[in-house]
Amino acid sequence: MSDQEVRTAVYRTFIETGEAPTVDDLSQMLGWAATEIEAALRRLAGDHEIVLHPGTTDLWMAHPFSAIPTDYRVDSADGRSFWANCAWDGLAIPGLVGDSTVTTRSATTGEFFQVEVRDGRVTPDHLVRFGVPARDFWVDIGYT
Amino acid sequence: MAATGSPRGCVVPAITMYAVAADWYRGRDGVGWIRHDADAASEIFRRHGLTGEFWEI
Numbered sequence: 001m002s003d004q005e006v007r008t009a010v011y012r013t014f015i016e017t018g019e020a021p022t023v024d025d026l027s028q029m030l031g032w033a034a035t036e037i038e039a040a041l042r043r044l045a046g047d048h049e050i051v052l053h054p055g056t057t058d059l060w061m062a063h064p065f066s067a068i069p070t071d072y073r074v075d076s077a078d079g080r081s082f083w084a085n086c087a088w089d090g091l092a093i094p095g096l097v098g099d100s101t102v103t104t105r106s107a108t109t110g111e112f113f114q115v116e117v118r119d120g121r122v123t124p125d126h127l128v129r130f131g132v133p134a135r136d137f138w139v140d141i142g143y144t
Numbered sequence: 145m146a147a148t149g150s151p152r153g154c155v156v157p158a159i160t161m162y163a164v165a166a167d168w169y170r171g172r173d174g175v176g177w178i179r180h181d182a183d184a185a186s187e188i189f190r191r192h193g194l195t196g197e198f199w200e201i
Binding site: 015048049088092095096117127135 | 153154155156157158159161162164165166168169170172173174175177179185189197198199200201
């Protein structure tokens with residue numbers, strides 16, 4: 001048993017369903033005891049490979065995926081839907097799930113708009129603003 | 145269009161971020177994936193023209 005099996009199961013569930021697996025889901029998928037799954041999730045969170053809701057073993061983020069609704073929604077061409085954590089993650093999800101439409105909100109006007117990712121092309125080519133320097137991404141990952 | 149940046153913020157074309165993200169998350173769902181160390185992360189940023197203080201790890 002390795003923590004990487006848990007991480008992989010988390011990502012495969014996000015990719016297949018658009019939703020985060022629960023501890024029980026992972027326990028059934030891998031045949032591990034729930035306590036072993038929880039311990040692995042805590043270690044993965046400690047290594048910044050996933051993010052848990054504070055004080056729980058409930059998944060919050062497995063970058064680029066978010067377990068909770070955000071202003072960054074990704075709809076794949078084959079009908080799956082995902083939540084991303086930020087604009088960068090919204091543009092990352094198509095790389096993992098295939099051609100997609102990214103719907104997000106303008107930082108300047110507050111209006112929603114869409115970006116299409118098809119065959120490696122991004123249209124229209126909007127600008128993405130980063131407010132947190134790279135070295136500080138994990139200082140407050142929820143804010144980032 | 146090159147990325148422009150300062151310690152307080154940086155604006156990057158979406159096509160650039162798509163390319164950065166593809167490199168950053170490649171293999172993330174696989175068993176053999178290893179979290180990027182600072183050097184690897186910096187190399188991905190540099191490869192796509194994201195340089196300067198804002199992108200230093």
